[in-house]
Amino acid sequence: MTKIRFLKRSRRKKPKLSLILLDWNVRESLHLLRYLQQQTAPRDQFEITVIEFYEQVSEAVKKFENTIDNLISLGMSKDCYYHKHVMYNVGIAFSRGDIIMIGDSDAMVRDTFVETILDAFDDDPNIVFHMDQFRNMRRDLYPFNYPEFEEVTGDGCTNNMNGQTSGVLNTDDPIHTRNYGACMCAWRKDLIVIGGSDEHIDYLGHICGPYEMTFRLLNLGRREVWHQHEFMYHTWHPGQAGADNYLGPHDGRHMSTTALETLESRRTAPLCPNAVLHEIGTGRNLSDEEMIGKLIDPKYPEEWKTENIEANVSHRRWSDYVVPMGTYNGFRITSEVDRLIGHPIFEISMGEGKDPKKKDFLEDENLETLRNKINRNHPPGLLKEISRATRVFPLIISLSWMRQLTLELLVLTIRAVKNHDQKSFLNFIGGIGIFFRKLLRSPREIWKEISGSKGEHGSLAVTIYYQSRETNEKSPHSKPLVFASHPLSKIFLQNLQRRPYFPEFDFIRTSNAKVIEDVLEKLCQDETQRPVIVRNDLYARFHTIFSESTASDRIVVI
Known part of the structure; x- marks a missing residue:
């Protein structure tokens, strides 16, 4: 049984911004914290939360303990794969800021970083905000030793195009050229409305990120905005591409296909919601003690054990998880526990006049039988065409x-x-x-x-x-x-x-x-x-x- 522990709890009551940074005993340096000490925004306008997935925090975290407002250990055993989305939800639950920022803890930022985020939401409240990242692949900048910003954007930088990242300038394939995990910001109240981050098994390990919340916020009606002149800066370190990590389903370029399905289905709810954020969304006010006991599902420590994941890595139908299985003749098919369900796509835009007594989905235990049921819902002439x-x-x-x-x-x-x-x-x-x-x-x-x-x-x-x-x-x-x-x-x-x-x-x-x-x-x-x-x-x-x-x-x- 895991036990969330506060190693340090913020006394800031009303910060405007809560920055959520993660570690799972891998960070050699959390130098973002040094740059957060030098911001133009007043220090009482933002709080810093660092979440450690395992029991013991690293020396890299301890080095900046005086800068951190909330230091939280999830207490997971070392034989578990990490799940960033659960850490996001813990951060969202305990945050007191109106705006949530989730991003890289080993990046450099300029002193206007926090101010830029706050200004963006003042200018347009109806947004989900992203900041891209300059990336330098020079090996001589490792170990990190606080290089100048100009050095990071100079020789070895793979995406500098006249002072902007190639990603924010790219209109042909932005989804693969921008760093969606570098810095994502949204209203906390909006994140509560969409149920927080999706804790589905597909997001275990390396293939994950706050962008799945971005996509669901778009479905909620928010605009995706990328700042054109403020950036983060990242230098090379070993393992930055997710080497030796468990990889969930992705499109071949490390973009989660489960997250991409969110864009297709236009849904706002997570496949696997967090119980605490669901309760907060219904209007309940929970104390820290109440949240600590409910934030992590008791089944996770066993399910996420390395031996169990590696034994079942080829199995896509996890018994307790909803699994999107594509579309067939106008129906989106999902595997849900012990059955297959087909939801009609065309009724999403044709809901008027629907019989309220009639089920709006089809179900069966067998895929072929479900497909036959789907076909019987259509005119034979349409199927022939x-x-x-x-x-x-x-x-x-x-x-x-x-x-x-x-x-x-x-x-x-x-x-x-x-x-x-x-x-x-x-x-x-x-x-x-x-x-x-x-x-x-x-x-x-x-x-x-x-x-x-x-x-x-x-x-x-x-x-x-x-x-x-x-x-x-x-x-x-x-x-x-x-x-x-x-x-x-x-x-x-x-x-x-x-x-x-x-x-x-x-x-x-x-x-x-x-x-x-x-x-x-x-x-x-x-x-x-x-x-x-x-x-x-x-x-x-x-x-x-x-x-x-x-x-x-x-x-x-x-």
Whole structure:
């Protein structure tokens, strides 16, 4: 049984800002605390909370103990993997500031850091605020020894573009070029409304971050704002990329796919909420003692043991967790304890006139049976149109796989022939082994991709169909508009448009931010209120553009 302990409790009653910093016995230096001693903002306007996941705090923390207002130990055993989101929730629960900041504890900041955060919320209260980070990869700056800011942004800096980070200037793929974990700030009351940070098992270890709260705050109606001139500064240290860590599901570039699903589903609630923050959200005032006994679920210490995680690392269906499983023909499917549940996507935007006595979801213990139930909810003609439009998918996906495997084999062969040395030959032999293992796995992987693509594009067709039907009743000349970027989506949508019995719709294939902004601006001036349907990969990539548009309430993400 874990026991949260206050090693130090703040006496500050009404700070404007609470800074939450984390450690799990890994930090060699928490030098952010030195820079927080030098702020232009008065010291009584902010409090500093440091949370240690395990029992004993590190020497790096003790070094700045006089600067810290709240020092909290969660008391977890050393054989547990760390979970940052639980630490976020402990910090949110005990914070007294109106604004919460969650960020890097081993970064440098200028003396205007706190002042900039406070000013941002004074200027626009309806925001979730982020600050990007300059990153320098020079090994000679380790161990950290307080270099000048100009040294960090100079030689070795990987993302300095004329005094701004490349991330804040990037409009093509901001979700992967900005550091969403460097500094995230939001109103504490807003974080309470969305239930705090999601304590789902998928966020255990390295693949996690406050950005999953950012996405749910966007769904709540807040704007995502990145400061253009104030930044954090980070120097290289061992293990900064999450080496030797447990990695939850991610998109291949360490962005949590569970967090990205939040953008698609547009939900505001966490999959796995914290009991204390839920109670606070209902209006209860809890004492420190009451919160200490409830903040950490008693099942976590056992579930998060290293041996249990490593034994179950390949299992995606955790018995006590809600697991998103994608979409199929207009329904979002989740695994929930001992059953599968399908929630209709199209009813999210078509809720008027729904029978209140009728369940708004389907359920079953078997995926195939659930899919059959879903299909019975649609007209047979619609399913036939989907089947015809996806008929070419197996051929296209199979050819794409074979092309990729052939290119990999070609690259290995060219390298071996070009270099003529033993190392290249051994790499070639090893590469051939990997190639054939991939080749043996490819039928299963190809079938998995075909099945997933058919289900997702079936959802796209179903949504267009029902949106068209609803729109025609209100405005006969207003067709749904579909945004997509993938070539497969283009082929599918063109096939649907050729079907004489399928409702009319327009679609735009683009991955250009300016094009999206221009089209959305025209939509906002369109009095017909035509519905907008956006493919999930495109929405995730340009979520700030879509969510900030005044047409956002018409958008369905598939």
